[in-house]
Amino acid sequence: xxxxxxxxxxxxxxxxxxxxxxxxxxxxxxxxxxxxxxxxxxxxxxxxxxxxxxxxxxxxxxxxxxxxxxxxxxxxxxxxxxxxxxxxxxxxxxxxxxxxxxxxxxxxxxxxxxxxxxxxxxxxxxxxxxxxxxxxxxxxxxxxxxxxxxxxxxxxxxxxxxxxxxx
Numbered sequence: 001x002x003x004x005x006x007x008x009x010x011x012x013x014x015x016x017x018x019x020x021x022x023x024x025x026x027x028x029x030x031x032x033x034x035x036x037x038x039x040x041x042x043x044x045x046x047x048x049x050x051x052x053x054x055x056x057x058x059x060x061x062x063x064x065x066x067x068x069x070x071x072x073x074x075x076x077x078x079x080x081x082x083x084x085x086x087x088x089x090x091x092x093x094x095x096x097x098x099x100x101x102x103x104x105x106x107x108x109x110x111x112x113x114x115x116x117x118x119x120x121x122x123x124x125x126x127x128x129x130x131x132x133x134x135x136x137x138x139x140x141x142x143x144x145x146x147x148x149x150x151x152x153x154x155x156x157x158x159x160x161x162x163x164x165x166x167x
Contacts, residue, residue, distance in 0.1 A: 032062040032078040035085040044069035046090050048076075053140045057152045061088065063117065065140075065148050072096055075119050075150070077110065094121050096146070102127065103149070105163055118161050119150035129166040137163075 037048045050067040057063055060080040068074045072093035078085050091108035098104060105120030118132050122139065123146045130137040130149045137151040151161070 030085075032064050032076075032080070032085055033066065036064055036066065036076050036078060036087070039087065045072070045074065045093050046076075048074075052142050053148050055138065055140070055150070055152075057154075059154065063119075063150060063152060065119070065142075065150075067096075068093055073121055073146075073148075075106075075108070075117065077108075077115075077117065088115075091117060091119065096121070096144070099123060103130075103163075103165060105149070107160060115152075115154050117150060117152045118163070119148070120163070122147040122149050122165075124165070126167050127165045131164040131166060133161040 031054070033048065033051050033054060040047055045068050047069045048064075048066040049069050052065040052067060052073065053063075054065070055063040062078045062080070064076045064078055066074055066076070070093060072095050074093045075091040077088040077091075079088050089108055089110035092106045094104045094106060102124035103120050103122045105118060107116065107118050109116040118137070120130075122130065125145075127147075130139065132151040135151060137149050140148045140150075142148055
């Protein structure tokens with residue numbers, strides 16, 4: 001290797017390392033919602049316009065609840081990898097204008113049915129808890145007149161769980 005080649009190699013290798021480090025730092029500083037917001041899809045139902053709530057469910061997976069471009073509540077399951085995030089699934093949307101019901105729920109599965117989420121919107125402030133197949137679901141407040149309810153499972157259990165509102 002001649003002198004010019006050594007100079008080029010001694011510049012290129014550190015430059016590649018610097019770019020790699022910057023990419024890793026940048027991806028680690030983004031939240032799952034930031035990723036979702038920048039990951040525009042063709043459907044307004046999948047595009048995020050406002051953050052509602054985020055939950056870490058383990059195994060580098062996050063539930064991100066948001067208001068989509070249709071003005072409805074939606075839920076995305078996002079997995080963090082070394083350099084980026086990937087969307088595992090985006091659950092269906094719940095119409096926020098459907099105020100005549102105390103609650104609305106959706107069931108979604110992914111990973112060939114091995115993982116699932118049962119989530120919903122609780123509009124009735126008198127609801128103290130929600131049971132999903134006799135298991136207490138998580139409740140989270142929102143900035144609106146509803147609460148977010150969810151139960152996430154990493155195993156293939158009941159394909160269509162039943163819910164009960166506890167007053």
